[in-house]
Structure formats: C-alpha cells, structure tokens
Amino acid sequence: MKLSKVYEPSQYESDIYCMWEESGAFIAHPHSDKPKFSVSMPPPNETGTLSIGHALFLTLQDIMVRHARQKGKDALWLPGTDHAALPVNAIIEKQLSEEGTDKHDIGREEFLKRTKKFVGNSREVMAKQMRAMGASCDWSRFRYTLDDSLNRAVNEVFVRMYQDGLIYRGNRIVNWDPNLQTTISDDEIVYREETAKFYTLQYGPFKIGTARPETKFGDKYVVMHPDDKRYADYKHGDTFKAEWINGPITATVVKDKAVDPEFGTGVMTITPWHDHTDFEIAERHNLDKQQIIDFDGKLTDVAGEFAGMEIVEARPKIIEKLDKKGLLVSVDNDYVHNIALNDRGKGVIEPQIKLQWFVDVNKPAVDWKGQKCSLKEVMQSTVREGDIKIVPKHFEKMYFHWIDNLRDWCISRQIWWGHQIPVWYKKHETYVGVKPPEGKGWKRDEDTLDTWFSSALWTWSTLIDPKLAKNDSLGLNQLLEQSKDFQAYHPTTVMETGWDIIFFWVARMILSTTYATGQVPFKTVYLHGMVRAEDGKKMSKSRPESIIDPLHVIPKYGTDALRLALVMGVSPGNDQNWGTAKAETNRNFCNKLWNIARYIESQTDKLQPDAEPKPQTPADHWVLSKLDKAIKQIDESIENFNFSGAYFDLYHLIWDDVADWYIEAAKHNPDPAMLSYVLSTMLKLAHPFAPFVSETIWQTLKPDSNSMLIGEPWPNHVKYNAETAVEFEQIKSIVAEVRQIKTLLELKGGELRFKESKIIFDNAEIIKRLSRLDAVSSVGGGRGLMLTQTSEQSWLDIDKKMAVKLSDTLKDREKQLQKSINHLNDRLGNPSYAEKAPQSLVDETRAQLAKAEEEQLKVKNLLARL
RNA sequence: GGGUGAUUAGCUCAGUUGGCUAGAGCAUCUCGUUUACACCGAGGGGGUCGGGGGUUCGAGUCCCUCAUCACCCACCA
Numbered sequence: 001m002k003l004s005k006v007y008e009p010s011q012y013e014s015d016i017y018c019m020w021e022e023s024g025a026f027i028a029h030p031h032s033d034k035p036k037f038s039v040s041m042p043p044p045n046e047t048g049t050l051s052i053g054h055a056l057f058l059t060l061q062d063i064m065v066r067h068a069r070q071k072g073k074d075a076l077w078l079p080g081t082d083h084a085a086l087p088v089n090a091i092i093e094k095q096l097s098e099e100g101t102d103k104h105d106i107g108r109e110e111f112l113k114r115t116k117k118f119v120g121n122s123r124e125v126m127a128k129q130m131r132a133m134g135a136s137c138d139w140s141r142f143r144y145t146l147d148d149s150l151n152r153a154v155n156e157v158f159v160r161m162y163q164d165g166l167i168y169r170g171n172r173i174v175n176w177d178p179n180l181q182t183t184i185s186d187d188e189i190v191y192r193e194e195t196a197k198f199y200t201l202q203y204g205p206f207k208i209g210t211a212r213p214e215t216k217f218g219d220k221y222v223v224m225h226p227d228d229k230r231y232a233d234y235k236h237g238d239t240f241k242a243e244w245i246n247g248p249i250t251a252t253v254v255k256d257k258a259v260d261p262e263f264g265t266g267v268m269t270i271t272p273w274h275d276h277t278d279f280e281i282a283e284r285h286n287l288d289k290q291q292i293i294d295f296d297g298k299l300t301d302v303a304g305e306f307a308g309m310e311i312v313e314a315r316p317k318i319i320e321k322l323d324k325k326g327l328l329v330s331v332d333n334d335y336v337h338n339i340a341l342n343d344r345g346k347g348v349i350e351p352q353i354k355l356q357w358f359v360d361v362n363k364p365a366v367d368w369k370g371q372k373c374s375l376k377e378v379m380q381s382t383v384r385e386g387d388i389k390i391v392p393k394h395f396e397k398m399y400f401h402w403i404d405n406l407r408d409w410c411i412s413r414q415i416w417w418g419h420q421i422p423v424w425y426k427k428h429e430t431y432v433g434v435k436p437p438e439g440k441g442w443k444r445d446e447d448t449l450d451t452w453f454s455s456a457l458w459t460w461s462t463l464i465d466p467k468l469a470k471n472d473s474l475g476l477n478q479l480l481e482q483s484k485d486f487q488a489y490h491p492t493t494v495m496e497t498g499w500d501i502i503f504f505w506v507a508r509m510i511l512s513t514t515y516a517t518g519q520v521p522f523k524t525v526y527l528h529g530m531v532r533a534e535d536g537k538k539m540s541k542s543r544p545e546s547i548i549d550p551l552h553v554i555p556k557y558g559t560d561a562l563r564l565a566l567v568m569g570v571s572p573g574n575d576q577n578w579g580t581a582k583a584e585t586n587r588n589f590c591n592k593l594w595n596i597a598r599y600i601e602s603q604t605d606k607l608q609p610d611a612e613p614k615p616q617t618p619a620d621h622w623v624l625s626k627l628d629k630a631i632k633q634i635d636e637s638i639e640n641f642n643f644s645g646a647y648f649d650l651y652h653l654i655w656d657d658v659a660d661w662y663i664e665a666a667k668h669n670p671d672p673a674m675l676s677y678v679l680s681t682m683l684k685l686a687h688p689f690a691p692f693v694s695e696t697i698w699q700t701l702k703p704d705s706n707s708m709l710i711g712e713p714w715p716n717h718v719k720y721n722a723e724t725a726v727e728f729e730q731i732k733s734i735v736a737e738v739r740q741i742k743t744l745l746e747l748k749g750g751e752l753r754f755k756e757s758k759i760i761f762d763n764a765e766i767i768k769r770l771s772r773l774d775a776v777s778s779v780g781g782g783r784g785l786m787l788t789q790t791s792e793q794s795w796l797d798i799d800k801k802m803a804v805k806l807s808d809t810l811k812d813r814e815k816q817l818q819k820s821i822n823h824l825n826d827r828l829g830n831p832s833y834a835e836k837a838p839q840s841l842v843d844e845t846r847a848q849l850a851k852a853e854e855e856q857l858k859v860k861n862l863l864a865r866l
Numbered sequence: 867g868g869g870u871g872a873u874u875a876g877c878u879c880a881g882u883u884g885g886c887u888a889g890a891g892c893a894u895c896u897c898g899u900u901u902a903c904a905c906c907g908a909g910g911g912g913g914u915c916g917g918g919g920g921u922u923c924g925a926g927u928c929c930c931u932c933a934u935c936a937c938c939c940a941c942c943a
Contacts, residue, residue, distance in 0.1 A: 005903080568879090577878065596903085740908095744910090848887095
C-alpha cells in the first residue's frame with residue numbers, strides 16, 4: 001500500500017479503531033504479572049452528547065493509558081456513564097410538562113421506563129463519540145452507575161454507614177427547589193446577584209430590615225448582638241407587644257452573636273424555617289419554628305389573607321398593608337444581594353425544614369490506619385499524609401478549606417430517577433437493609449440518593465464482579481476480596497478529572513472509598529482546566545455559537561489534530577481557550593509526520609523496529625542522540641503529567657530535528673535501515689498523542705501482518721557516538737551561517753572554500769545541498785568572506801564589493817559580542833561567583849567567554865578588511 | 867468578608883529543584899514551487915517577563931507589597 005500525498009484522517013480513523021478494538025488491545029488482564037496501571041473514566045452524564053471538555057479528558061487519559069501499555073504495564077481504563085439523577089429528571093419532567101402531564105399522573109413505573117429509554121439512546125451516542133476520540137478503554141468492562149452490581153455497592157455502603165451511626169434521618173434545614181420538588185446539596189447551589197428592594201419596618205420599638213417581607217408573618221423573636229450597647233436596656237428573654245402584619249403579637253428578645261451590629265439597625269427578626277442562620281439561632285435558644293412558605297412556594301395559612309399566594313404576588317401586597325398600618329419606615333431600591341439558585345435548572349432555592357437523610361461527617365466512626373476517625377479527618381489525612389497526591393498542588397488548599405467548612409451531607413432527593421433509599425417503614429418501625437424486609441405492610445422510602453453518593457463509589461464499585469454481586473450470601477468485604485478486578489486494580493493509579501468537580505466528586509470518592517474499602521480510591525488526582533470559548537468566556541448554552549462540538553472538529557481536522565490541539569500549551573489546572581488555529585497547526589503536524597513517512601516509504605517498504613540502528617554519518621549519530629534524549633524526556637514528562645511538555649518535545653523532534661535536518665541531510669545518501677529505525681521510533685513516541693495517524697502509517701509499513709503500533713513497546717535507549725553527533729552540530733552551524741549570509745546578500749548558488757577541515761571535507765555534499773551552494777571545495781589559503789560562527793576554517797567566495805553590504809550586520813554582531821563578553825567577564829570577575837556557583841557552571845561560562853572572544857576576533861578582522 | 871490562580875512577543879500560551887543572549891504556535895516582513903510535505907522550505911523583525919521593594923554571586927522563577935483580571939468558598943436579616 002502506498003501512502004497518499006495528503007493525510008486524510010476520515011479515510012482511516014474508524015477502521016483503525018475497529019482493528020484495535022477487535023484485536024483485544026484495550027482489554028485488561030488482571031491475571032497477568034505485568035505491573036498494573038488503572039484509570040477510572042469519570043462517567044459522563046447520560047444527558048445527550050459529549051462536549052469538548054469530555055474530549056479533553058478522554059485525550060489526557062488515553063495518552064496515559066497508551067503510554068502505560070507501551071511501557072509494558074497491564075493497563076485498565078474502565079469506561080462508563082452516570083445516571084445523573086437531577087439533570088435527567090429535570091429533562092424528563094420538562095418533556096412531561098410540555099405534553100401537558102406530570103410524573104404523578106403517569107406514576108413511578110412509567111416514569112422510570114421513559115427515563116430508561118432516554119438514557120439508553122444517550123449512552124449509545126456517547127459511546128460512539130468516545131470511540132471517535134480514539135479512547136482505548138476496556139469496553140468489556142463498561143459500567144453504568146445504575147447497574148445492579150453498583151446498586152448493590154450503594155446499598156451495602158448505606159446500610160453499613162447506618163449501622164455505624166454515620167447515616168441518620170433528621171429534621172434539618174435543607175435547600176429546597178420548589179420547581180424540581182427536591183432538596184439539593186450545598187454544593188449544587190449557585191448564586192446570582194440581584195438588585196432588590198430593601199424594606200425597613202417598625203417592629204415594636206425596633207426597626208428591622210428585610211428584603212423578604214413575605215417571610216415575616218410568624219416572626220416573634222427579635223435578635224441583637226449581646227454586646228450592642230444601643231440595645232443594652234433589652235434583656236435576653238424580655239417580651240413586648242407589637243402591632244404586626246395580621247394583628248398584635250407578642251415578641252421575645254433574643255441575644256445572639258450571629259447578628260452583625262454593623263449591618264442595618266443591628267436588629268433582626270428571624271424565620272428559622274426558611275433560613276440557615278435563623279435555623280441555627282433557633283436551635284441554640286430552643287425557639288419555635290413555623291413554616292411560612294409551603295413546598296410549592298406558596299404562603300401557608302400563617303399568612304392569613306395572603307395564604308396560597310405566590311411570593312412574587314404577595315410581596316407588594318404585604319408591603320402595601322404594612323404601609324397602611326404605618327409600619328413601613330423606608331424603602332431602599334438599590335439593595336444588592338445574592339439569591340440562591342439550583343445549579344441544575346436554575347430554580348430559586350427556598351430553604352425548608354424537612355425530614356431527610358444525612359451523612360454525619362464529624363462522628364469518629366471510621367477505622368483508618370488503626371484509629372477511629374471521622375469522615376472529615378480521614379479526608380484530611382489521606383491528602384496530608386501523601387496517600388493521595390493532588391496535581392497541581394495548589395488545589396490541596398482548596399480541598400482542605402472545603403473540608404473545614406463541610407457540613408453533614410444531605411443525601412436524600414425527592415426524585416424518582418436514581419438509587420432508591422434502602423429503607424422501609426411500617427407504622428413506627430424502620431428497617432434498613434440491602435434486601436427488602438420479610439413480612440407485609442412495609443413501605444419503602446420514596447426518596448432516592450444524591451447522584452454523588454453512587455458516583456463516590458465509582459473507582460471500586462465498578463471493579464466488583466457482577467456475577468458475585470448477585471450472590472446475597474456474600475458480604476461487602478467478601479465481594480471485594482473475591483473480585484479479581486478489585487484485587488488487581490484498586491486503588492486506581494490516577495484520577496484525571498476537571499477541578500470544577502473536586503468537591504462534588506473527588507472529595508466524596510475519598511470519603512466513601514476510604515470508609516468502605518479501607519483504601520484510597522486513587523494515588524494521584526490530576527486536575528485539568530476547563531476548555532473555554534475562543535474569547536476566553538465559558539461555553540454556555542445561552543451562547544450556542546460558543547459551544548464547540550468535537551464531532552464537528554473531527555471531520556475537518558482529524559481526531560489527532562483535535563487531541564493535539566487540546567494538549568498543546570496546556571498546563572495542569574489552567575483553563576484553555578479553544579481556537580481553530582490550534583486545530584490547524586496540529587493537522588499540519590500530522591500531515592508532516594505523514595509526509596516524513598512518505599519519503600521514508602520511497603526508500604524502504606518495511607519498518608524494522610527491532611533492528612539495532614547502525615549509524616554511519618555524523619547526521620546518523622546526531623539524530624540518534626536527539627531520539628535518545630526525546631525518548632527519555634517524553635517518557636518522564638508523561639509520567640509527571642506534563643503533557644504539553646511531552647508534546648512540545650515530540651513536535652520539535654519530528655518537525656525540526658528529523659524533518660528539517662536529518663531527512664534533508666540523509667537525502668544525499670539515504671540509509672534505509674536508519675530511516676526505518678528513525679520512523680518507527682517516532683511513531684512509537686507519537687502514538688499516545690496521535691494514535692490514528694501513527695497507527696495508519698504503521699499499518700502501511702508494518703514489519704509483519706499482525707503487527708500493531710498500539711502493541712509496540714516504548715522505544716529503548718539507543719547507542720551513538722556523542723563526538724560524532726557533535727560534528728553534525730558543526731555542520732548545522734556552517735549551513736545556518738551560509739544561509740544567513742546568502743539571504744542577506746540575496747545571493748544564489750555560491751562557493752564555500754575550506755582549509756584543513758575534515759568535517760567539511762567529509763560532509764561537503766551535505767553542506768552544499770543544505771546551503772544550496774554550487775560548490776564546496778578545498779583550498780590552500782583563505783579568500784573571500786570568512787565564516788565566524790564555526791571553528792572550521794572556511795570562506796564564502798564573495799567579492800569585496802558585496803561583502804561591504806554586510807558591514808552593518810557585522811558591526812551589530814560585534815557590538816553584541818562585546819556586550820556578551822563584558823557580561824561574562826563581569827560574572828567571572830565577581831569573586832563570590834567563582835566561590836559559590838557550581839564548578840560546572842563556572843567552566844561553562846569560561847568556555848562561552850572563549851568562544852565569544854574567538855568569534856569577536858574574526859568579526860573584527862573581517863571588518864578591518866572591508 | 868476569606869481564599870486560589872493569572873499577568874511573559876500583535877494574539878494564544880510554555881518556561882520542571884533559581885544558572886547560557888527568555889521560547890513555541892499563530893500573525894507579520896523578505897526570499898523561494900529543488901519529486902516527502904505550499905497542510906511546504908530558508909531568513910528576519912518583534913519582549914526593560916504587570917508596578918515597586920527584598921533575598922542571592924545570579925530572579926521570569928523565591929519572599930513582601932500594590933494594581934488589574936478570572937475563579938472558588940461564605941453570605942447579612
């Protein structure tokens with residue numbers, strides 16, 4: 001097969017992927033004695049299609065996994081998807097409402113059926129997209145967060161936590177979304193700044209401020225800071241009568257430090273049912289709590305004549321009434337405050353008191369390294385003690401800060417899509433178990449668990465053998481002990497994910513996994529940044545043009561170009577902007593590699609990757625030295641998660657060293673064996689980054705019919721003669737200087753003369769070719785323009801008249817050299833430099849000085865003769 | 867209010883424990899269609915590394931401080 005002139009990715013990509021997949025190259029082998037390398041793919045939500053952000057994580061993980069395989073490891077990359085309870089639920093409910101019905105009409109069973117159909121479609125699309133990205137994950141181990149075996153794990157953990165007293169049910173204030181009719185966790189809240197009216201109301205002898213008069217009906221406590229001198233006359237527990245919205249009330253004075261004396265009048269009334277801070281104050285002082293707003297967002301009977309009204313409708317009317325009663329003191333129209341919204345669906349959050357399930361993060365009930373710790377303490381310990389490394393490191397601070405402020409985790413959700421809570425009730429009895437209780441009359445808890453409760457188990461629940469999970473006689477520990485994948489691949493090697501879900505997911509995996517398995521979920525967390533639109537702004541659905549769909553990029557530029565663009569110039573944790581210019585650059589790079597292969601194909605029709613290279617010329621030794629260095633550097637960079645650094649080295653190795661120098665030099669007298677070696681090494685190095693083009697080339701030139709690049713080992717170090725390699729550096733600098741002079745003088749052809757130079761003599765043809773000279777010839781004595789940047793004696797045959805044109809350039813060069821010489825002299829003249837700097841550096845500086853002085857002398861002589 | 871990150875060429879960004887005259891890609895200018903590649907080659911221009919201090923023989927890199935931008939956390943009635 002012949003390589004076509006231009007690389008057209010779409011012609012090859014899907015065939016190549018099929019070939020890999022069918023060959024079993026992606027499949028992990030827990031029984032093999034190779035060292036293990038395992039990565040759990042963060043399961044994308046089954047809500048539609050993959051974004052460019054998914055393309056980024058697929059690329060980075062694929063690079064690590066392919067590299068690990070090449071390094072002789074048994075690599076498991078376990079793919080999967082997430083049921084994404086809240087977003088999916090929201091989508092289905094929206095569909096239902098568009099059809100003029102709702103979930104209660106159709107019932108739980110029908111609702112779940114419908115949902116399953118939706119996510120099923122979505123899963124197929126997403127798996128196709130992952131394949132299109134070249135993701136070399138083990139499809140035979142594909143998992144879904146609602147799989148039976150994962151459900152088993154969820155129930156086991158819930159039950160055990162309940163038995164350990166880590167899970168409890170209680171009336172607590174929760175974030176209630178009246179739109180979606182469910183609670184959400186603190187982390188799912190987003191805030192939006194809004195300008196609203198701020199009312200000051202007369203409340204007995206006090207003036208109180210509020211932006212929410214509709215919550216004030218039941219207010220019968222007035223709170224102030226205990227040290228506030230303005231209110232020293234009022235004692236904690238004092239009562240007074242006051243006229244209020246719906247008639248006279250009796251109010252009680254409460255002193256609490258939660259009140260900020262600087263804000264407003266320093267006095268406030270509280271609504272414990274609908275505010276976190278007020279709830280805490282009420283708990284501290286054992287105060288009454290009363291519901292003012294119901295779960296649909298309407299006012300309750302407490303509101304009297306306003307009962308049943310929506311908040312927006314009631315607010316102005318309440319103010320009107322207060323005003324008539326003379327209780328409205330003032331209105332500030334420019335009050336700026338934040339309102340809480342549900343991140344999913346953007347419904348306004350109304351805090352409510354509800355009976356919910358919580359995970360206690362402070363109770364010391366976890367055995368960790370021989371001590372009883374709280375979940376919080378274990379989470380802190382794993383990172384502090386280095387059991388888990390976070391890359392980049394600065395996210396550790398964010399992580400610790402989050403844990404410090406962590407409250408008990410509300411895990412129950414009032415939606416139907418998800419893992420139903422394994423709790424049953426009968427009158428006053430409660431049963432908690434993996435299996436339903438015996439006997440009649442039990443009713444299961446209607447709620448489901450927070451999606452993150454099941455995602456938190458992902459690194460290991462996916463490794464439980466699904467067959468074993470069906471066996472109810474086994475406990476969780478036995479399931480783990482007998483699951484071969486768990487034994488082989490847990491803890492996983494790396495968790496690669498976005499920093500935006502460090503709290504949602506990463507922290508919770510650490511929490512649940514340490515508790516349930518006694519192991520950390522992963523040894524290293526690598527956090528990548530977000531892919532943003534070209535203008536640096538977030539891609540968002542409100543600006544559809546800002547969203548980049550990987551499936552639109554791939555046909556135009558190729559998957560490899562997309563992958564390389566996502567890796568190029570990106571550092572851990574930093575966001576990147578997506579621009580098509582990057583895709584173009586990297587498409588060109590793929591084409592470069594392709595064309596190198598085309599040239600080499602013209603010299604040899606088969607690669608011999610295992611043949612020891614036999615370098616002859618300085619160019620051979622030099623290119624081997626470059627390859628050797630690149631093998632080491634790229635390897636190290638990938639292992640240190642420096643993906644852009646690895647690609648930088650690869651890019652310049654292939655484009656600069658091999659294409660621009662080695663191949664051009666080799667054309668003089670091509671050595672098929674050397675070219676074959678150089679190409680196969682480059683393909684191996686390129687493979688993790690650009691798997692498709694590298695494999696396509698390999699398949700064309702492969703040594704035998706079964707060979708696949710994906711199964712080739714990472715290249716070994718190569719032997720070369722360093723001194724011979726350096727000779728080529730001399731050749732390069734001669735060529736560079738000749739090219740420079742020729743361009744400046746607009747010279748065509750020309751002759752280079754040399755005296756007593758073995759290097760030039762041996763490589764005359766190469767120098768002639770690369771510098772596009774007419775001749776390179778040996779002479780007895782110098783004539784023409786002397787080259788200054790090489791120690792070889794050589795002259796470009798130019799008459800004096802032409803050389804004069806160079807005088808300005810030479811003068812500049814002379815000045816530059818003088819500056820450099822002064823600089824180096826200063827440095828060496830400083831006694832503490834010689835004393836304190838390492839010897840090798842001092843030697844290097846001396847050598848530089850000598851070189852600069854030699855060149856300066858030559859330049860001066862030249863100038864003198866012009 | 868608390869915290870983190872960023873600030874390097876016209877643009878987008880690398881720069882690993884401090885150590886050659888600070889780099890890349892794109893853009894720009896000059897020349898060039900020589901059979902691997904115009905998705906190309908050769909050469910050039912362009913930066914007092916956000917400002918100011920400090921530590922050091924030596925600072926883009928470490929410390930302090932200020933400024934601007936981005937983000938995270940908390941959230942005040």
